Amino acid sequence: MSTRSPTLNTRVSRLSATPRRRRPKFRPSSAVAVLILIVLAVAWLVPVLWALATSLKSETDAGAPGGWIGAGGITFDAYAKVLSSGQIPTWAFNSLLTSVLITVLTVVISALAGYAFSRLDFSGRKWLLAVIIGSIVIPPQVLIVPLFYEMLSLNMIDTYWGIILPQLIAPAMVFILKKFFDQIPNELEDAARVDGAGRMRIFLQVVVPLSRPILAAVSIFVFIGAWNNFLWPFIVINDSSLMTLPVGLQTIKSAFGVQYAQNMASALLAALPLILVFLFFQRQIIKGISSTGFGNS
Known part of the structure; x- marks a missing residue:
């Protein structure tokens, strides 16, 4: 007669029935893919490190041939001059305000349009x-x-809306969201419709909660595009107090020729928010891209 309890026997049987995970086999194609990714990562990282090293030099060392560290050592003079020469806080606020409004309004418009193309059957669709x-x-x-x-x-020249309105239409985001909405089973909406839910309620309470990964990814892409946009704000804004950060940083010029250290410091200051956004939301970006189904097509 066994002295083991039924609970213990059950646990033992479950553990014995659980298959062991096998180590993935080495494939030459995987090694080649990893090698290509490493090369691409280095190709992207080297210019960023060079820009960082240049921004930490004096203007004399930045313009002279030499290594990564200047003869005078590391200095933050370029950042101090850039921050003291312009209206950096005002420009950063303008970029943040316009980018957030563009992101919110673009995602709302694109989501509604994508859902209409995915679910509604109308003339000329x-x-x-x-x-x-x-x-x-x-x-x-x-x-x-x-x-x-x-x-x-x-x-609307020299206004926030002059920057925002022309950037609200994003056909690529409409198509991406439409592809995602196509993958949501119709049975979920049919069940909500039986309970008396209307089209807008179904969209807000059924479709939107299921679409959070792709909506997060689209929001990040739109925000990055709006923050980086230089040409349109440069054309539509002449008032320095309304300039966005990429445009405002270009107005900081010196009468002594090209200031390499200050230019690199300006570029890194403008790119810093985007780097932080990517570092904090890279999982949402990858998850959103994988949810569109393009990788399975």
Whole structure:
């Protein structure tokens, strides 16, 4: 007669029935892929490190040939001059305000449009979707002149809305969200419809909670694009107090020629928020991209 308790026997049987994980086999293709990723990472990291090293030099050392560290050692003079020469806090606030508003409004518009293309059957749906997909390949620079005249006619030059409104339409994000919404089972919406839910309630209470990964990824992509946008804010804004950070940093010039250390310090200051966004939200970005289904197509 066994002295083991039934609970212990059950645990033992479960442990014995659990298959052991096998170590992944070495594949040459995996080694090649890892090697390519390492090369690409180094190719991206070296210019960033060079810019950082240059920004920590004096202007004399930055303009002279030499190693990563200047003869005078590490100095933060370039950052001090950049921060004291312009309206950095004002420009950073303008960039943050416009980027957040562009992100929120673009995600709302793109999500509603993507859901309509995914679930609604209306006249001209295929043609309109084809126009949206085709507009993805149109360079934004082509639309600068008509957009400028449109903002001028609306008296939105030198205003926040002059920066924001032309950037709200994102055909690529509409298409990405439409692809994601196609993967949500219709049975979930049918069950909510049986309970008396309307179309908008289904979208807000069923579709949106299931779409959080892709919505987070789209939000990050839109925010990065809005923060980095230089050309349109440069054209539509002349008032220095309304300039965004990328535009404002370009106005900090010196009468003594090119200041390499200050230029690198300005570039790193403008890129720092985006680096932090990526470091904190890289999981959401990867999860959102994998949720679109493009990798399985």
